[in-house]
Amino acid sequence: MALIEVQNLSKIYRNCENLTYALKNIHMSVEQGEMVAITGPSGSGKSSLLNILGCLDVQSEGKYTLNSVSPQQLSRSQLAQLRNREIGFIFQHNILLSTYNVLENVQLPLQYRKIRKSDRKEMALNVIKLVGMESQAKKYPHQLSGGQQQRVAIARALVGTPSIILADEPTGALDQNTGRHVLGLLKNLVDAGSTIIIVTHDHEVSSQCNRIVKIVDGEIVANI
Numbered sequence: 001m002a003l004i005e006v007q008n009l010s011k012i013y014r015n016c017e018n019l020t021y022a023l024k025n026i027h028m029s030v031e032q033g034e035m036v037a038i039t040g041p042s043g044s045g046k047s048s049l050l051n052i053l054g055c056l057d058v059q060s061e062g063k064y065t066l067n068s069v070s071p072q073q074l075s076r077s078q079l080a081q082l083r084n085r086e087i088g089f090i091f092q093h094n095i096l097l098s099t100y101n102v103l104e105n106v107q108l109p110l111q112y113r114k115i116r117k118s119d120r121k122e123m124a125l126n127v128i129k130l131v132g133m134e135s136q137a138k139k140y141p142h143q144l145s146g147g148q149q150q151r152v153a154i155a156r157a158l159v160g161t162p163s164i165i166l167a168d169e170p171t172g173a174l175d176q177n178t179g180r181h182v183l184g185l186l187k188n189l190v191d192a193g194s195t196i197i198i199v200t201h202d203h204e205v206s207s208q209c210n211r212i213v214k215i216v217d218g219e220i221v222a223n224i
C-alpha cells in the first residue's frame with residue numbers, strides 16, 4: 001500500500017443554504033520518497049486537499065489513508081498525535097514563535113512526546129545542522145532573514161522524522177535566489193528518503209518534482 005491513498009474523495013462546504021463542491025471524486029496515491037507538486041488556479045481546491053492530507057480537516061465523502069491509518073476514524077486526541085508523529089508542515093509565511101530562539105522553535109514538535117530533554121536538544125541540533133543554521137541556533141526569528149526563517153521552519157517540520165512533509169507555497173514569500181536555495185534543501189531531503197507534497201503556483205518548483213497533480217474546479221485534470 002502507498003504511503004498516501006486517496007479514493008473517491010470529495011469535500012463539500014456547507015454555508016447556510018450554499019454548498020461548495022471544493023473537491024470532487026479525487027483519486028491519488030503517493031509513494032514513500034516522492035516529491036509531488038499540487039498545482040491549479042486559485043479556488044481550485046488545493047488547500048482543501050492539503051488540509052485533509054494534513055489531518056486538519058476531514059473529507060465529506062471517500063477514503064483517505066496515511067501510512068495505513070484512516071484519520072477520519074480517530075478521536076481528536078488520537079488525531080493530534082497522528083499529526084504530531086506523521087506530518088511536518090511548512091507554510092508560505094512561517095509561524096516561528098517570536099519569543100523562542102531557533103533551537104527552542106525547532107524543539108517545539110517534540111515537547112508532546114516522551115523524549116528526554118537532552119535528546120530533544122540533540123535531535124533539534126541535528127536538523128538545524130542539516131539546514132545549515134547551526135551558527136544561528138541562539139538567534140531569535142526577528143534576527144533572521146526570510147530565507148533563514150524558512151530554513152528553521154523546515155528544520156522544525158523535520159525534527160520528529162515525520163512520514164510526510166506538507167508544504168504550502170514554501171518559496172512563495174522568498175526572493176528568487178533564496179527560493180532556489182530552499183527548493184534545493186527540500187530536494188536533498190527527498191534524496192535522503194523524505195516524502196514531500198508541495199502546493200505551488202511556481203513552475204520552477206513544480207518542474208523539480210517527480211510528479212505534478214493539477215486540480216481544476218475540484219477535479220484532478222492531470223497527474224503526470
Ligand SMILES: Nc1ncnc2c1ncn2[C@@H]1O[C@H](COP(=O)(O)OP(=O)(O)OP(=O)(O)O)[C@@H](O)[C@H]1O
Nearest residue numbers: 013015020022040041042043044045046047048049
Ligand atoms: N471554509 C470554507 N467554507 C466555504 N467554502 C470554502 C471554504 N474553504 C474553501 N472554500 C471554497 O472551496 C473552493 C476551494 O478552495 P481552496 O481554498 O481549497 O482553493 P485553493 O486552490 O487552495 O485556492 P488558492 O490558490 O486561492 O489558495 C473555493 O471555491 C473556496 O471558495
